[in-house]
Amino acid sequence: xxxxxxxxxxxxxxxxxxxxxxxxxxxxxxxxxxxxxxxxxxxxxxxxxxxxxxxxxxxxxxxxxxxxxxxxxxxxxxxxxxxxxxxxxxxxxxxxxxxxxxxxxxxxxxxxxxxxxxxxxxxxxxxxxxxxxxxxxxxxxxxxxxxxxxxxxxxxxxxxxxxxxxxxxxxxxxxxxxxxxxxxxxxxxxxxxxxxxxxxxxxxxxxxxxxxxxxxxxxxxxxxxxxxxxxxxx
Ligand code: URA
Numbered sequence: 001x002x003x004x005x006x007x008x009x010x011x012x013x014x015x016x017x018x019x020x021x022x023x024x025x026x027x028x029x030x031x032x033x034x035x036x037x038x039x040x041x042x043x044x045x046x047x048x049x050x051x052x053x054x055x056x057x058x059x060x061x062x063x064x065x066x067x068x069x070x071x072x073x074x075x076x077x078x079x080x081x082x083x084x085x086x087x088x089x090x091x092x093x094x095x096x097x098x099x100x101x102x103x104x105x106x107x108x109x110x111x112x113x114x115x116x117x118x119x120x121x122x123x124x125x126x127x128x129x130x131x132x133x134x135x136x137x138x139x140x141x142x143x144x145x146x147x148x149x150x151x152x153x154x155x156x157x158x159x160x161x162x163x164x165x166x167x168x169x170x171x172x173x174x175x176x177x178x179x180x181x182x183x184x185x186x187x188x189x190x191x192x193x194x195x196x197x198x199x200x201x202x203x204x205x206x207x208x209x210x211x212x213x214x215x216x217x218x219x220x221x222x223x224x225x226x227x228x229x230x231x232x233x234x
Contacts, residue, residue, distance in 0.1 A: 002058075004030065005038040007049070009093050011056050027052050061114040062092055063226055065207065068109045069215035074100035084109055087216055098122065098204070099180055107133070107201035108209040111218070120233045121205055127161070127178035128205045128232075132185050135198035139170035144192035148175070154187040163188070174202070205232055 008019040008028070020038045022028060028035050029050045030042055042049060044058040068074075072082045074097045084097050088111065098110040098118045112118060121128050140148075148163045158181065166174040175185060186196045202209050206228040213219060221229075 001041040002044050003038070004028065004035060004040045004042050004049075007042060007044055007058050008051070008056065010060075011058055012090060012092050013051060013056075015093070022051065061117075062090070062095070062112060063114065063117075063221040063229075064088060064090070064095075064111045064218045065210060065213070065221055065225075066097075066109045066111055066218040067209060067213040067215050068101055068106055068201075070104050070106055073103050074109065084111065088218060101201060102183065102186075102199070105199045105201065106215055107199075108204055108207065109201070110204060110207060110221075117229060117233065121229070122180065124179060126232075129176050129178055129203065130180070130201060130205075131174055131176040131203040133198075133200040133202055134173050134175050134185060134189065134196055136171050136173065136189060136194045137197055138194040140165070140167065140173065140192050140194060144194075148188065148192065152188055152191050154181075154184075154191045158187075160184065160188060171197075176203075205229060 005016055005019045005023065008022065009016055013019050013022060023038045024036060026034050026036060030040070030047050032048070049056040066084060066087055068084055072084050072087060075083050076085055076096050077083070085095060088095070092113065094113040095111050096113070096118070098112060098121050101107065101109055120126055145165050145167070148165050151162045152160050154160060160181070161178050164176040168174065177184060181187070185199060189196050207225060210219065
């Protein structure tokens, strides 16, 4: 059982305040009976809930894949700078990005309200692979590649875990890492006497960026994508 106002917030009908107003304005019915009290408890799986005659289907967790554009920050805090949550039209409460991409990084960002899955994907213990498309100012030498594969030292003291490198051309590589240190890819490339000129995340665990999403666009994950991510949790 769950409070009706909480369920409606979750289902995207607005903030708690807005939802309470909706209930008081007699727009909401539970099993065909208009409800005017917001603290009423409902059975989210069996009760038939309608808002202005439209069925409300409750789902506890939601998952969106965003192709993050440059210029937005991976934060949930409202402020002068646009955040990744501002890229969504969804009014769901409690959404957050799973991990951070720099303001000038593009690509795959999972946005959800599933804290357990986020914890799994971000926990250093689980070594979840993340692949980045990395554009470089200077080509990598074979010595750099060996160091990246063995585990490179960044900023003269922090040792990275072994990464895998696929060289596409002198100025473009795919780099797969299992950690999420601050500015990690950029610092790894500096340690290779190069600089990142453009960075885009392509994968996170089993999740692969849907290349039909233009930057700034998003879509819900498919059932299969959710299943695969969750399978890796166990
Ligand atoms: N590494 C970086 O340097 N920046 C990102 O945004 C992600 C990984």
